[in-house]
Amino acid sequence: MDKHLYLSMIPEALIVSMLSPEDFGAYYAVGTEKKSRGQAIFCEVDPNFRHDELPIEEGFRRCVPHENGDPKRSIYITIYRVLERVPLEAIRTLYLVTQDGRVLGLPPSDTLPQDTGGLHLYQEICPIHPLIVSTLGPQEFYDLIVKTPASLLTVPAICFAEMRLGELADNPEYGSVGDLPYPNLDHLRECLADLRTKTVHTKMVDRISPATFPYRTLKSGVFLGNGQKLLFFPLPSQEELRARHYRWWRSANM
C-alpha cells in the first residue's frame, strides 16, 4: 500500500497514512469508531521529504497495515512547529474537508489573486489563529507578518485565508451584511472603521477565533508562506463548485 505524508493545519501536525487524500480527509473529519466530526485543512507533502529534526523515517516504518489487512490510517510524526520546517517545494495539493468528510483538493496557483481594493479580513489558520482586518492585500499582509514585521510580533511561517467582507470592504459603517455569518458584526464594523481613521495597517478582531470557518466565506482561497515563498491555493468559483464539486459545495454550504 502507498504511504502518504500529510501536513495538517488544524491541528498543526505531520502525519503518515496509508489512506488516499480523499479517504484520509473523510477519516480525519468523521473518525472511525467514534462519532466525531470537524473540519480539516491539510496538504499532501512529497513522501520523499525528510528533515533532521522530524522523525519522518520512523513514522513511515511504523505505518504498517492492521492485522486484518486494513490500511493504517494515521501515524503522527510530530504535532508542534511543523509548518515552518516543511519547505513549500515539498507541498503538493491543499485539501479542504467539510465537517461530514467531503474533500476538495486545491492545487497551488502560479499567480496570486489581484487585489480588488478596499479593506481585507484574514483568518489565520496555522500556527496561531486570530481574526485580523487589514488595509493590506494578501502579499503585503504576509510580508508584514512573516518577512518584514513592523513590530515584535512575527511567525516563521503562516497559513491564512482571506475572507469575504462584501459591502463592508468599502463601507464598513453602513454596508449591508448580506450573507456574512460572522459573529459580533458591530465589533467587526468598528475594527474596519478604525483602519480608516487610525494610522494602522492591521487590527485584531478576535484573538482566539476558531481556526475552522464556513468555507463559503473564503474570498479567493488559502495562502501558505514560510519566509521564502508564498503559495496560493485558489478556491474555484461558486459556479464551478456547484457544477463539478456539488457534494462538497452542498456540505460546505450547510
Next chain:
Amino acid sequence: MDIWLIINLVAGIISVGAAIAVFNWVKKQDPGTERAKKVAKWIKDGAESYLKKLYGALGMLAGGMAVILLIVFGIKEGFLYGLWMALAFVLGAACSAVAGYMGMMIAVEANVRSATASEKGLNPAFNVAFKAGSVMGLAMVGLAILGMTIVYLIWRSPQIVLGFSFGASTLALLAKAGGGIYTKTADIAADLVGKVEVGIPEDDPRNPAVVADNVGDNVGDVAGMGADIFDSYVASTVAAMLLGATLSLTTDEVTKYTVLPLILCMLGSFASLIGLQFVQVKEGGKPGTSLNNGTVYTCIIFGVMVVAAMLLGGFDLAAMWATLAGLITGVIIGFTSDFFTGDDRPPVVETAKVSGSGAAINIITGFSYGLISIAPTVIGIVVAMLIAYFVGEASSVITGVYGVGLAAVGMLAISGMIVSSDAYGPIVDNARGIAEMAGMSEEVVRVADIMDAAGNTAKAITKGFAISAAALTVLALFAAYASEMAIEGINITLSLRDPMVIAGMFLGAMTPPLFSALTMLSVTHNAFDMIEEIRRQFREEPGILKGTVEPDYVKCVSLASQDALKALILPAFLAVLLPLIVGFLMGPESLGAFLGGAIVTGILFALLMANAGGTWDNAKKYIESGNFGGKGSEAHKAGVVGDTVGDPFKDTAGPSLNTLITVMSLVSSLFAPVIAAFHIFG
C-alpha cells in the same frame, strides 16, 4: 331534480376516470436510473407499510363505530335506518381512504419520475409533478361527489349523507393527525441528528431517517391533506343539504335546495377540470405564477357556471350571491394568508431580521405575527358569513343559515384545483430528495429547487383557503346541529346566563388546545425515540457516515409508523367521545355551547399555528438565501430553532384542528336525535 343527480354521477365518474387516466400517464413516464428507482422503492414501501397499518387500525375503528351507529340508531329510529346509517358511515370512510391512498400512491410514483424529468428541463418536470398532484384533486372530488350522490339517490335523506360525512371525517382526522405526527417525527429527528449533531446536509442518503422523512411527506402532506379536504368538502355539502332540507317551502322546492349543494360540487369539479389545463409552465417560467393562475381561472370559470346554473335552474338569486360570496372571500383569504408567510413579505423579513438577537426574539416575533394573521382571515370569514346570512335572510325563499352553508360550499367547490396545487408541493419536495439521494446531476437539483419553492407558496395559499372553508363549514354544521335539535323540539338559544351553557363553552374551548398539545407531545416523544435509533446506527456502524455502509432505513420507517399509530388513540377518543359525553351528560344546550367554544378556539389555533409555523419556516429560508448573515450565522441558528418549533405547529397540530372541529360538529349533529331523547342534565 333527478336529472341533476344523474349529471352529478356523470361528473363524479368523469373526475375519477380522468384521475385514473392521468395516473396511468404518470406511471408511463421514465422512472430513471436503477439507483433512483431503488430510492423511490424505499419510499413507496415505507408509505405502503404505514398506510396498511393505519387503514388496518382505521378499518377496525370504522367497523366498531358502524356497529355503534347500527345499535344506537337501530334502537332510536328502527333497525333499517340504523343499518343504512352504518353503511353510509363505512362508505364515507372507504371513499376517504381510497382518495388518500390513490393520491399517495401516485405521489410516490411521481416523485422519482419528476426528478428524472428534471434532466430534460423545468417544463417536463413540472408537468409530471402537477399532473400527479391533479390525480389527488380529481380522485378526491370525484369520489366525494359519487359517494354523496349515490347515498342521497338511494336513501333520499340528508341525514344518511351525514353518516357518510361522519365516516369521511373520522378517517380524515386520524389520517391527518397520524400523518402529521409521522412526518414531523421523522423530519425533526432526521434534522437534529443529521444536520446538528453529525453535520450532514438535508436529504443525505447517509442519514438513517432520510427515507422516513420522505415517507412522512407523502403520508402527512398528501394522504393526510387529501383526507382532510375530502372531509371538509363533504361536510360543507352535507351541512348545506341538511339546512336546505329544513327550508319552509313546497316539497319539490325543498328537494331542489337540498340537492343544490351537490350541483355546486358538480360545477366545481368541471371548473377544476378545465382550470387544470391552464396550469403550464414554459422553460424559464415561474411555476408559482402558473399554479396561482390555475386557481384564479378555476374560480372565474366556476363563478360563470354558478351564475348560469342558478339562472337556468330557476334558483333564487340569493343562493347565487351567497355562493359567490364564499368563493370570492375564500380566494381573497387564501391570497392574503400568503402575506404572513410569503418569502419576502414584511412579517417573514422582520422575523428573519430579529433572529440576529437570538432564538427567543425569533420565536416571539413569529408567534406575534401568527397571532396578527388571525385577524384578516377571521374578518374575511365574518364578512363572508354575514353577507351570505343577510343575503339569505333578505330572500323569501332561502334562510340566512342556508346561505352560510352555500358560502362554505362555494369556497370548497373548487377543491379539485386546490388539492391539485397542494399535492404538487410534497411531490416536488420528494423529487428533490430523490435527486439528492440518487446522486442525480446538479441541474436536476436546481430544477427541483425551483419547483419546490413554488410548492411552498401554493401550500401557504391553499392552507389559508382550507382553514377559512373549514370555519364556514363548521358554522353551517353548527346551524345544522341547531336545526336537527329543532326537529326534535329543542330550541337551542345559548343564553350566557345559563351556567350549563357557560360550562359547555369552556369545555369546548378547551378541546382544540388540548388536542394540539397531545399531537405535538406525540411528535416530541416519538422524535426522541427516533433520535436514539439514528444515534445508535451511527454509533454502531461507522461506515454509515463514511458512505460505505447503507443505513437501516426500514428500522426508522417502522418506528415512525408504530409510534404515530399509538399516538393517535387518545386524540381520536377525545374528538369522538367528548361531544357525546357533554351531550348525554349536560344536555343539548351545553353541547351547542361546547361546539361554539370549540369552533372559536379551533379556528384561532388553526390559523395561529399554520401561519406562525409558515413565518418561522420562511424566515429561516430567507436567512439561508443570503440575508442577515446567511447559513452558519447567529441569525441562522435562531432561525433553525424557530423553524423546528414551528414544524409541529404547521404540519401536525394546526392542520388537524380543522378536522377535529368538523368531526365534533358532525358527531353532535348525527347524534342530535339521540341526545335530544336521552340526556341527564340540561
